[in-house]
Amino acid sequence: MHRLRRLLVLILLAFTALPLSFAVEAPRLVQKDGRWALFVEGRPYLILGGQIHNSSAWPSELPQVWKSLANLHANTVEAPVYWEQVEAQPGQFNFAIVDQLVKGAREHNLHLVLLWFGTWKNGNMHYVPEWVKSDTRRFPRAVNPSGEPIDVLSANSRANLEADKAAFAALMRHLKTMDGDEHTVLLVQVENESGIIGSARDFSPDSNAAFAGRVPADLLALVHKEPGTWSQVFGSEADEMFQAYHQARYVNEIAAAGKAEFAIPLYLNVWISYPPAELPERRIAIPGIQYPSGGAVQKLVGLWRALAPSVDMIGPDIYAADSGFYLETIRAYHRPDNPLWIPETGRNDNFGKFLFYALGSGAIGFSPFGVDQAGWNLLGDEPSKAHARNFALLGPMSGELARLNFEGKLKTSVEEPGQAWQELDFGSWQATVSFGFPQPDGRRPPGTTDAHGVALVAQLGPDEFLVTGGDANVSFHLPGRLPGLRMQILSAEEGSYQNGVWKAARLWNGDETDRGLAFHLEQPAVVRIRLGKF
DSSP: OHHHHHHHHHHHHHHHHHHHHTOOOOOEEEEETTEEEEEETTEEEOEEEEEOOTTOOSTTTHHHHHHHHHHHTOSEEEEEEEHHHHTSBTTBOOOHHHHHHHHHHHHTTOEEEEEEESSOBTTBOTTSOHHHHHOTTTSOEEEOTTSOEEEEEOTTOHHHHHHHHHHHHHHHHHHHHHHTTTOOEEEEEOSBSOSBSSOSSOOSHHHHHHHHSBOOHHHHHHHTOOSOBHHHHHGGGHHHHHHHHHHHHHHHHHHHHHHHHOOSOEEEEEEOOOOTTTOGGGOSOOBTTTBOBTSOOGGGHHHHHHHOTTSOEEEEEEOOOOHHHHHHHHHHHOBTTBOOEEEEEOOSGGGTTHHHHHHHTTOSEEEEBOOSOOSOOTTOSSOOHHHHHHHHHHGGGHHHHHHHHHTTOEEEEEOBTTBOEEEEEOSSOEEEEEEOSSOOTTSOOOOOTTOOOEEEEEEEETTEEEEEEESEEEEEEOTTSOTTSSEEEEEEEEEEEETTEEEEEEEOOGGGTBTBEEEBTTBOOEEEEEEEEO
């Protein structure tokens, strides 16, 4: 009886502890050999996301939001959290909308990225509570060079910082309570496109006094400059550097307070600097006019990474469909100290192929903006066919693609005007990608009329590859030899991944393999191919 009682006690203790064993592992960013991955439930995860409109995170809008995300074939939704809503009265928090977002994401089998609209939204202060907007003495605005206050809270105000920090910490504390075991929320964005629109820096009396003083030692160490005033050290860039320094410290303190409550990855999104031809309405490349001054634009990414270590990554919002500029921006933010993440990009079909550029650069995720049908759309009314088509193709194998990318085994090819074919090098094997569908036998690849062809090739083993694409043809060959010479296709299976398991549907052979693997944009397919040498 004594042994039986001990056994029953042990069984009871085991069942008491059982719920803890089912807690989902928290999302985290992992670096290996210069590559990054977002780990979700212990495995690499690829965000195929959609960001909803600014005013779509309200209960009245959520039914169409979930429908739009389903039509997009997204696995993650990005949705804002409004400071003015969650703290309508000082110190009184209401997270009902947050709870509905989390609940809805779970019901629709989506993960969630929350966007904190606090001190800044697009370089302004539009989402701060009314009690902050109304009390300009306690919560001072930034001042422009003419001495006029503008629609931006000052980053040099302790009161502004403490108010935002308290609200953000309360949000993260609430998330830990209601999502700390399930981790529906993967990331939280700190602020939105932070900075000043309307001035290069805050010209208030307090800020002017600080500007006339010496540059802080920590910043001097980062930029390798000799001591002096801001103007002496930075010359014509002094105003922007002053704003960036104080803004980065402001954001970092908010992020640190949030992480102390709930340690999941936090990121910053950026209104980047564009060439004048790309955004003609903002032709003058002046901080505070062309982009919010103080933000982590391309030239300041490294400085921000050093000044705001509590922010885990910085992602560019890219709305220019010029391939050269898009790739240049990707290179600026794809750094050893910064995972590549595209939190916002254009929703129209011109931006579809940039998902493949991002994947080829090791991105952890990609998300077009304004994907829901909110009754109006800044970027047009038509839903994107290209993004939905890409997400439907890649979504079922997104986990495998995330893992292969993290292991450095994934390459992509993207058509550009005048570049109808490209080579992908896998060492002992090479893949020739040619664009256009169909392709006449024995002739040069025709390309597509608007250069939209894409291909993805991932190495599964020494002689095995996963291949897909749109309006593209992929032929494997040995280095220095033409396809078919001293090599052969052992097997080419068309199929799909179902819950992480490859399921073959049919074999390709004959016409489907003799001239390379052809992928039609409107008839998507994925092929797993094994090669042999002789």
